[in-house]
Amino acid sequence: MATNRTFTMLKPDAVEKGHIGAILEKINASGFRIVALKLTQMTKADAETFYAVHNERPFFGELVEYMTRGPVVAAVLEKENAVEDFRTLIGATNPADAADGTIRKLYAASIGENAVHGSDSDENAAIEGAFHFSGREMF
Numbered sequence: 001m002a003t004n005r006t007f008t009m010l011k012p013d014a015v016e017k018g019h020i021g022a023i024l025e026k027i028n029a030s031g032f033r034i035v036a037l038k039l040t041q042m043t044k045a046d047a048e049t050f051y052a053v054h055n056e057r058p059f060f061g062e063l064v065e066y067m068t069r070g071p072v073v074a075a076v077l078e079k080e081n082a083v084e085d086f087r088t089l090i091g092a093t094n095p096a097d098a099a100d101g102t103i104r105k106l107y108a109a110s111i112g113e114n115a116v117h118g119s120d121s122d123e124n125a126a127i128e129g130a131f132h133f134s135g136r137e138m139f
Contacts, residue, residue: 007132008117010073011113030089038073047064
């Protein structure tokens with residue numbers, strides 16, 4: 001059964017380019033309620049842990065370097081069918097393949113700098129949200 005929460009992270013490229021407000025507005029306009037939100041800086045250890053599933057992939061080192069180069073905005077979002085609906089809202093990983101109007105089509109520069117992370121399952125949404133927020137930080 002689908003949960004009503006998902007996790008997202010506005011990546012360093014989106015933060016650097018000043019897209020925080022526009023992306024959060026798009027998220028709100030799409031019916032998501034923000035239940036936790038913070039601007040934070042991931043350490044190398046944080047990024048290696050968060051993206052451990054990719055540690056055998058050739059891009060892992062570049063991913064860790066990218067995710068630690070500047071602040072990110074972490075958020076837990078709430079909506080019916082949150083994970084699937086958010087994945088639709090953010091669009092394909094490669095912005096060239098993303099549908100018009102999606103966050104990545106609007107704000108991502110490339111497959112590597114794709115502006116936003118979105119959980120790919122209910123289980124990962126819970127894990128990723130708990131990685132960045134304690135229970136008392138979610139409302």
